[in-house]
Amino acid sequence: MMSCAKPGSWRALGTTPVPVPVVHGTLVDGEAGDVPAVLMSRVDGFVLDRREVVDAIPLGRRSEAAHSLVAAMAAVHRVDLAETGLAGQASTKPYAQRQLRRWSAQWEASRTRDLPMLDRLTERLWRAVPVQHETTLVHGDPNLRNVILSPEPGAVAAVLDRELSTLSEPLADLGTLFACWPAGTKPEWEVLGLPPASGSSPSWSGPVPPPTSTGSRPVPWARPGP
Structure with a gap:
């Protein structure tokens, strides 16, 4: 069992291609504690949250894991909000403005x-706020520590830690992922075995950065303000 800010959304994703644990039950505030909670099935695998775990994985598998994370996030972005009942999970107002107002407050x-x-x-930042072109489900904190990788092929077996999930421009997830991604200039990243941000991913149609995080249609990149 784990605490969760949005327990209902975990069950909703069970009918989608997004790899998530099977949800056996949810608890809202006050039912069994001070926070919402989700009882989920066990998922065999590992999390890349410690150096000794990373060192035990062959370099090729590490690259596969990175590509699989991108594919898992794209699956999140393709979730049909109406069919899953997630259209009302959060505000549909432009995400960047919402975040800036929250941070400023x-x-x-x-x-x-x-x-x-x-x-x-x-x-x-206010002068450089990009136009929001589409609204999808986003994870909110995409990185390799927030997924369980399957033991053998290195693919994402389950997406976890969705407490920051919201409705947003999918490029917000892509930006968050790039903020944590190796630039290919530091030796420690080369040892880690992850593909650099200047490389390419099978989940995207060309060199990184791709035109869009979902592959649904081209979206122009925002340019920084003066």
């Missing part, structure tokens, strides 16, 4: 001193 509520650099950064 959090900063103002906790501000104890002036940080002009942060104020300038906030202004720059």
Whole structure:
């Protein structure tokens, strides 16, 4: 059993191509504790959250795992919101603006001193907010520590940790993934065996960065503001 901010969404994904554990039951606030919880089936595999786990995996398998993560996130983005009942899971207003408003409000509520650099950064982000072209289900925190990999082929056996899941432009997940992805310039990443961001992925139609995280249609990349 694990705590979960959106227990209903786990069950909804059970009928989709997204690899998730089978949900046997959910608990809402107050039923058996202070937080929602989900009782799920056991998924055999491992999580790349410790160096000793990574070192035990052949280099080729590590690359397969990285590509499989991309494919799993694309499956999340292709979920039919109406069929799964997830259309009302979150606001459909533009995601980037929602995030900037939330971050700005959090900063103002906790501000104890002036940080002009942060104020300038906030202004720059507002000037560079990209247009949202589509709204899909997104994971919110895509990385190799948030999935279970199958023991042998290195494919994603289950997507976990969806407490940040929301409705958004799917490129938000892609941006989050790239923020944590190796750039191919550090020796430790070469040892890790992950494909660099300058490489290519079978889940995308060309060199990274691809035109879109879902492959559904081209989406222009946002350019940073002045």
